[in-house]
Amino acid sequence: MQPLTIVHLVHNFLPRHRHGVELSCWELARAQAAAGHRAVIIAGESGRETRELSFRRDSFGGFEVWRVHFHPRRTNGFLSHPALAKRFGDLLAAVRPDLVHVQHLANLSLSLVHAARDIGLPVVMTLHDYSLVCARKHLLRGGGATCFESDLAGDCLRCLRESLPLPGWSKPAALGYMAAAALTRPRNLGLVASRAVGRVLGVKPPLSLESEEEFHLRNRAVREALGRVNRLLAPSEDLARRFERFAGLEEGSVQTVPQAVELNGFTARVREPASPPLRLGYVGKIAWLKGLHVLLGALRRLPPGTATLEVFGSPTMTALEDVAYYLHARRLARGLEVRFHPRGFAREERPAVYDRFDLLVQPSVCLESFGRVVVEAFAAGVPVVCSGMGGPAELVRDGVDGVHFPAGDEEALAAVLRRLA
Numbered sequence: 001m002q003p004l005t006i007v008h009l010v011h012n013f014l015p016r017h018r019h020g021v022e023l024s025c026w027e028l029a030r031a032q033a034a035a036g037h038r039a040v041i042i043a044g045e046s047g048r049e050t051r052e053l054s055f056r057r058d059s060f061g062g063f064e065v066w067r068v069h070f071h072p073r074r075t076n077g078f079l080s081h082p083a084l085a086k087r088f089g090d091l092l093a094a095v096r097p098d099l100v101h102v103q104h105l106a107n108l109s110l111s112l113v114h115a116a117r118d119i120g121l122p123v124v125m126t127l128h129d130y131s132l133v134c135a136r137k138h139l140l141r142g143g144g145a146t147c148f149e150s151d152l153a154g155d156c157l158r159c160l161r162e163s164l165p166l167p168g169w170s171k172p173a174a175l176g177y178m179a180a181a182a183l184t185r186p187r188n189l190g191l192v193a194s195r196a197v198g199r200v201l202g203v204k205p206p207l208s209l210e211s212e213e214e215f216h217l218r219n220r221a222v223r224e225a226l227g228r229v230n231r232l233l234a235p236s237e238d239l240a241r242r243f244e245r246f247a248g249l250e251e252g253s254v255q256t257v258p259q260a261v262e263l264n265g266f267t268a269r270v271r272e273p274a275s276p277p278l279r280l281g282y283v284g285k286i287a288w289l290k291g292l293h294v295l296l297g298a299l300r301r302l303p304p305g306t307a308t309l310e311v312f313g314s315p316t317m318t319a320l321e322d323v324a325y326y327l328h329a330r331r332l333a334r335g336l337e338v339r340f341h342p343r344g345f346a347r348e349e350r351p352a353v354y355d356r357f358d359l360l361v362q363p364s365v366c367l368e369s370f371g372r373v374v375v376e377a378f379a380a381g382v383p384v385v386c387s388g389m390g391g392p393a394e395l396v397r398d399g400v401d402g403v404h405f406p407a408g409d410e411e412a413l414a415a416v417l418r419r420l421a
Helices: 020-034 082-095 111-118 154-160 170-184 186-201 212-226 237-247 292-300 320-332 347-354 372-379 390-395 410-420
Strands: 005-010 038-044 053-060 063-070 099-102 123-126 231-234 254-256 278-283 307-312 338-341 359-362 384-387 402-405
Touching: 005 020, 005 082, 020 038, 020 372, 038 082, 053 082, 063 082, 082 111, 099 111, 111 123, 154 212, 170 320, 212 237, 231 237, 237 254, 237 390, 278 292, 278 347, 278 372, 278 410, 292 307, 292 320, 292 410, 347 372, 359 372, 359 410, 372 384, 372 390, 384 390, 384 410, 402 410
Parallel strands: 005 038, 005 099, 038 063, 099 123, 123 231, 231 254, 278 307, 278 359, 307 338, 359 384, 384 402
Antiparallel strands: 053 063
């Protein structure tokens, strides 16, 4: 096979952004490079609101990376932005790729799909979440419940007006916490200042969804862009089929291709039956959709000394609701044997971290697209207890290498933990 040049489009990228999509993109690029191909990353980036559009060449890990700062001065730049499409087309002409792989378009625009197709390039798109049909990205309603069906207009408009059922003290406390953190983190402080400048200069939301008509406008633009994509992929069967239903696509339009997770350094081993207390682990972002509150509620229902919990993860420090939720979770953990590790861990430390657990608990209340932490836990020989829906439930065989429980059900999760302790 002739070596290919592949452009990956992603909403954020390493080293500042290290969540699932960014890691998946990075690992795929590394695998492609190892197979003799050339991978180029074009990524959205925060900051620099003083300019509507800029492309900055960078590098990471030996890869060519283009950081795109996109702050439209007119509404709905996500749906269409000719200037961004032209700059992207010029960059494609210079890079001369054989293929464009869209990983995520947040912070960018649907115009990039059209720009690539207009010059005859094939486009593959991997759906890592539901952001093209859900303003909250994960089919989680504003009040915290999972969304299983919607008209993608009036239902969504009502959802955006809802708020998570967080205690009244949490958001004011979060504002203070974020301000204190910004003073010790120059990048966060810079983002706050940059956004303030952007408001003065007239930066508009990339996508306005304040009426049913605007939702219909978005739906038409998304369907038009999807219609030009040569191949749609999803990392789980659940995401593939559910996205087809929400987007009105024919069944089978989205092909399931699981993520390939780098597992260097892991050694699975047969574990001895756990002795009390049961050592539980939680790994991931701290936000309502990840369901940490469900796990903490389940722990409170257990007899003292039954289990301990280590939480590896932190909230998005520029998202008010996430920080408010984090502070709420810290309060829920009072009196329990819970230890928080907000700084997380380095990639090379993953095997040692998972070795500290008897069980990994993945208590999401949203429809997760995959289950990277599930794959890592299995690589370390750690069984997984997970919500019985979404991508993780496809990976965990109930009663074989883990246990399912009904999403959001604290008592059901507590019953599972009692049985396994």
